[in-house]
Amino acid sequence: MQAFFATVYIIWLRDVKRFTREGTRVLAMLGQPLLYLLIMGQGLRSAFKMNIPGFDYLSFVYPGVIGMSVLFTAIFSSVSIIWDKQFGFLKEVLVAPVPRAAIAMGKALGGSTTACLQGGILLILAPLAGVSLGLGQIIVLAGLMFIIAFSVASIGTLVAARMETMEGFHLIMNFLTLPMFLLSGAFFPLNTAPAWMQPLMRLDPLFYGVDALRNVIYADSPALSYVVAQTVTVDVLVLLAFSLVMIGLGMMSFSRTE
Amino acid sequence: MTNAIEAFELTRNFKDLVAVNGVNFTVGAGEIFGFLGPNGAGKTTTIKILATLLRPTSGRATVSGYDVVRQASNVRRAIGMVFQDQSLDDRLTAEENMLFHCVLYGVPRKDALTRMEELLDLVGLSIRRKDLVKTFSGGMKRRLELCRGLLHRPAVLFLDEPTLGLDPQTRSHIWEYIRTLHRELGTTVFLTTHYMEEAEVCDRIGIIDHGKIIALDSPSGLKRVVGGDVVIVKTSDKEALLAAARERFNLSGQLDDEMVYFETERGESFIPELVKAIPDILEVRLRQPTLEDVFLKLTGRAIRDTGSGKLDAMRIRRTVHQRRRQ
Ligand SMILES: Nc1ncnc2c1ncn2[C@@H]1O[C@H](COP(=O)(O)OP(=O)(O)OP(=O)(O)O)[C@@H](O)[C@H]1O
Numbered sequence: 001m002q003a004f005f006a007t008v009y010i011i012w013l014r015d016v017k018r019f020t021r022e023g024t025r026v027l028a029m030l031g032q033p034l035l036y037l038l039i040m041g042q043g044l045r046s047a048f049k050m051n052i053p054g055f056d057y058l059s060f061v062y063p064g065v066i067g068m069s070v071l072f073t074a075i076f077s078s079v080s081i082i083w084d085k086q087f088g089f090l091k092e093v094l095v096a097p098v099p100r101a102a103i104a105m106g107k108a109l110g111g112s113t114t115a116c117l118q119g120g121i122l123l124i125l126a127p128l129a130g131v132s133l134g135l136g137q138i139i140v141l142a143g144l145m146f147i148i149a150f151s152v153a154s155i156g157t158l159v160a161a162r163m164e165t166m167e168g169f170h171l172i173m174n175f176l177t178l179p180m181f182l183l184s185g186a187f188f189p190l191n192t193a194p195a196w197m198q199p200l201m202r203l204d205p206l207f208y209g210v211d212a213l214r215n216v217i218y219a220d221s222p223a224l225s226y227v228v229a230q231t232v233t234v235d236v237l238v239l240l241a242f243s244l245v246m247i248g249l250g251m252m253s254f255s256r257t258e
Numbered sequence: 259m260t261n262a263i264e265a266f267e268l269t270r271n272f273k274d275l276v277a278v279n280g281v282n283f284t285v286g287a288g289e290i291f292g293f294l295g296p297n298g299a300g301k302t303t304t305i306k307i308l309a310t311l312l313r314p315t316s317g318r319a320t321v322s323g324y325d326v327v328r329q330a331s332n333v334r335r336a337i338g339m340v341f342q343d344q345s346l347d348d349r350l351t352a353e354e355n356m357l358f359h360c361v362l363y364g365v366p367r368k369d370a371l372t373r374m375e376e377l378l379d380l381v382g383l384s385i386r387r388k389d390l391v392k393t394f395s396g397g398m399k400r401r402l403e404l405c406r407g408l409l410h411r412p413a414v415l416f417l418d419e420p421t422l423g424l425d426p427q428t429r430s431h432i433w434e435y436i437r438t439l440h441r442e443l444g445t446t447v448f449l450t451t452h453y454m455e456e457a458e459v460c461d462r463i464g465i466i467d468h469g470k471i472i473a474l475d476s477p478s479g480l481k482r483v484v485g486g487d488v489v490i491v492k493t494s495d496k497e498a499l500l501a502a503a504r505e506r507f508n509l510s511g512q513l514d515d516e517m518v519y520f521e522t523e524r525g526e527s528f529i530p531e532l533v534k535a536i537p538d539i540l541e542v543r544l545r546q547p548t549l550e551d552v553f554l555k556l557t558g559r560a561i562r563d564t565g566s567g568k569l570d571a572m573r574i575r576r577t578v579h580q581r582r583r584q
């Protein structure tokens with residue numbers, strides 16, 4: 001058991017160290033969500049003028065963009081598992097007397113941490129979206145971001161555990177991330193989506209993530225009931241259950257690698 | 259005392275290819291045992307099976323008395339491994355790679371730091387300890403991997419081509435240290451190598467070819483397979499030389515790309531006779547038999563003579579080149 005935690009810790013630490021050494025990557029990956037926020041948010045702002053008090057499209061999109069940023073960075077982080085396979089570093093861990101399930105856990109936690117560090121920059125930029133956040137809100141949002149990141153990183157870990165090549169990984173991931181992003185409700189609320197799309201949105205873990213973030217950001221707004229689909233408790237429970245299944249499968253996958 | 263390694267009819271297939279074919283051997287505790295064989299012979303595959311990274315298709319093996327399939331975690335606790343291919347994280351520093359290893363193997367931090375110091379010093383990397391591994395040359399990376407494999411003082415140490423591409427001085431340093439470990443801690447060493455001088459260091463050597471062990475003995479025992487001295491002749495017509503030698507001296511020679519090899523009990527007197535009898539001789543050399551000759555005798559091929567040998571030469575050249583830039 002001690003070996004399990006030590007391994008999770010050292011694999012997590014390695015990911016965080018590598019991340020902090022890649023300043024340019026951090027900035028590069030921030031560009032995309034910012035573009036979405038500024039161009040999509042500002043561009044559609046007047047089209048989405050609704051007669052609902054407290055509603056503003058820019059601040060509606062803001063949590064969606066945070067969710068998107070977390071999605072892409074957390075997924076991107078599991079690419080390193082494939083690199084480790086191809087550049088041979090994984091062998092060093094596989095031959096060591098440690099439970100292999102710890103690799104999956106360490107990687108998922110490492111990916112979620114880096115995704116949060118990056119998403120955290122977006123929290124600082126809240127005023128750009130016309131949102132003002134209190135300290136309490138920021139702490140809760142950071143916690144939620146971690147849960148979202150962990151659920152996404154767990155999917156990435158599970159897929160990466162089973163893939164040998166970069167091409168294969170990217171193929172599957174593109175197939176997964178784009179629908180996850182589009183169905184997350186980042187750009188439109190559930191209740192304005194057509195009936196056939198709503199059940200699909202409810203299958204998307206990121207939908208619950210974005211909903212949870214909105215619950216917090218819109219907590220004191222009269223538009224709350226319009227922008228969210230369920231309570232933050234339900235969101236968090238769904239995300240946790242989802243993560244548990246994914247990380248469980250990921251850990252099993254690693255335990256079985258030859 | 260139980261044997262450090264035992265292999266019974268060990269076999270591994272990759273689809274239709276039989277990479278390791280019914281191999282049997284034992285390595286005694288505290289022994290230095292070497293695998294010698296050409297590219298693709300099955301050396302790495304055997305090491306990976308013993309180190310629990312590949313499952314045997316059939317047969318079984320034990321390391322430190324534990325079965326490599328059913329008791330894999332016990333085996334992993336007992337062994338250290340230096341892979342043939344790179345397995346460092348080159349975005350971490352030398353020190354971080356070493357400490358990562360110590361955490362995986364549960365080496366207490368205090369011991370980890372003193373051992374790390376000692377080992378980095380040994381391979382001359384102390385001043386580069388805080389540098390990212392991606393700034394290292396090929397030879398430096400190799401040295402770092404070697405000391406990493408020694409950090410947790412394993413009972414059985416696997417070294418897959420440990421000194422490929424290293425300069426002679428570093429090679430002898432590393433050997434000195436391995437021998438010290440071996441003497442003081444009784445570490446069993448299982449290695450594969452292309453360097454004949456290194457194979458000479460082994461207590462026993464298994465010669466492996468096409469997945470099968472074709473000879474297994476001490477270096478001197480193996481050399482006894484070759485009768486007496488080796489006379490190496492360069493000529494413009496190799497076939498004619500072979501035929502003439504068979505006819506006049508009742509000797510059958512072996513060929514490789516350039517040279518003809520004869521074994522004879524009395525090399526010194528054979529040479530003048532040979533030169534007198536056969537005019538078309540460009541060059542003659544006489545030497546004691548080496549393991550290379552043993553391999554040639556047993557398989558009819560030179561050990562580096564097998565197609566992919568070129569790849570190996572390229573690998574060596576690359577690391578040498580990288581070291582020059584250092
Ligand atoms: N993962 C694999 N999939 C398919 N074939 C493999 C695999 N690994 C090894 N082989 C094949 O098994 C044979 C033995 O390979 P192995 O790596 O054990 O040779 P080796 O003796 O270590 O050679 P070298 O001196 O080049 O390192 C080779 O023919 C190789 O192509």
Ligand SMILES: [Mg+2]
Nearest residue numbers: 301302303342
């Ligand atoms: Mg090999």
